Amino acid sequence: MTGTSSAAPGRFGPVWLVATREIRTRWESKAWRLITLVTLIAVVGFVVVMKLVSGGGPDATVGYVGGQAVGQQITASGKATGLEVETRKVSADAGRQQVRDGDLDALVRIDPRGVVHVTAKRELGSDVEAAVTALAQQTAIHEQVTKLGGDPATFERAVAAAHPQVTNLEPPRTFSPDQLALGVIAGVLIYLSLMMNGQIVAQGVVEEKSSRVVELLLAAVRPWQLMAGKVLGIGLLGLAQMVVIAGGGAIAAVATGVLTISIAATASVVVWLVVWFVLGFFAYALVFAAAGALVSRQEDVGGVVMPPLMLVILGYVIGVSVLPSDPANGVVRVLSWLPVFSPTLMPIRVAMGGVPAWELVLAVALIVLAIPGLIWVAARIYSNAVLRTGARVKVRDAFRPL
Template identity: 40%
Template structure:
């Protein structure tokens, strides 16, 4: 006669069964494979379409005068770097403009004037840059003709600059932080909602097919409950890890993301908060599923959970532009809102270590308390086949 299962081994067996059942499905493997490919293709396409030096104005200069050096210096100083090339003559410039190889060809005249050849028009910023470069070059030429070294003039005026001291300087990483925040919020919302529903549907499926009666002949209700939550949660964590690793890896490899430390920190925090957020809702979804006997009745008991998740999602999106708002800071301390607001605050760089630790502890304590209540509902409802168990019956003494 075999020895009875210990609680830990029983939960482990149920979790393993749930995990393998999900990951061995062809639909799971194919859909996730396609999503991972789509993520890589999308990020690579974004990198090719949005970056590089292809956006630099292409300017050709006829001759070997100092105009090219002046253009390059002013372009870098004004934040409009140019792609400069040398042209043998004006005809070569016209030919390259027609072929789309350059945007503007500059032809210096004998009197110091410069003719700008272009296909149709010149951008106003580029036009201002060209005017400044031509004027500076003409000034340098005039000074040289009068025996004054332009370098001496430049050295004498080098210190006559304006220094900008911003009280609240802009964050150069803000754009990337906002993108990371949005991605973290959307992914957490989808994963928590989807895998929470998987728990509820799995409980109802076992209950409606009477499989639960067979399982409970060798397992205790709580062992079955926690085994199911751990198994399905492991699938969700595996899927989220794959999505995150591929996304962050591709983004860093293509320089779509340049804030490596922040990106890895947000990735790690998203995984951690998924575990906490999923655990919070999974126990409640399992309880909601145990109260009904048909799949179509799940929404009647799990509907309130959907509203809470939606409220979390909208609250997080509303605070993306101002994660330091008082209402957002306060709400981030309240479970389960912490699960989506804290990764957002970490991405924005406004979460303190104390807040991170404090919200994690609050989330764990709250989940443990809800787990006790959910386990009570599950034990009282999972074997009651037929009509929907009311909350009063499920919670009654």
């Protein structure tokens, strides 16, 4: 045929046109923008809450009567028992009043005999009690050291310098509560994103079937082009969504100083999250597109996407239930190499740290190898099923052409 005004020809021109339409449609959708915004606010909000809860100030405020040394001793005892204590030098009367008003958690006075007197409002919190008990014990030890003719300061230095020599039979797994939190957030994000964007793909395919526009489209583009464009468009937008949410959360975490791990480590978690989203999305979206092509009504989408969706949910549940308590679990480790579970398990493991490079290479290689096979299977099912309207098409039938 003579084409005078042929634009964007070839195999990939139409794919890009379809992708562009998908991006535009989602972008113009209020629901999509709302979900993205709410998720971003939730993640940033979580970071801010963490900051307020953990790093928002001292754990306890204790007033003391006496010299600066008393204050330093209180702080040191607090640190020894894992409590961040703010100390304030006060007069006895003002201190009592502040304890009564709740401005001070306790008032401490060490009398000349070395006895530690603690004034609390109604009862002493157990953590503060532990700290002041340690203080009392230390004062007693100092008393005894002095009595025996020693110097308490020398004694303290000797105690502080005493460390056991630990030998690890295996390399240590550095694993902080921050990394645990980061792992769980990464898991939740990738799970939500795969679930949401996967279903958007399936619903998009069914929308074209149920509105019958698909026949009009297939008169202009090949089925694989339509499927690829849809997966690409929704995937790119999902990727942007993930970058905004994960990046926003990471920036908030670094800015508020909530994370004690390095910026480089945080950035690496975000990058791996994005990599696993891309790999996981394309693997699962192809399955979701093929599944969507089997049915003709939006009501039936839930049924066909359930099996692949279960795998996403399963990976997520295993990840967040097993890994935090047992990061070295051998079964989960092996599962996280498999393309079915790697997109949900690997981001959690990476965030928690201690994943050897060879495991990452293996998991990425396996899923990258699986994707061409999935493309072939998905394109075949999609092409054969997408024009069969009415009853649900059996997967077996979808392998045969119409």
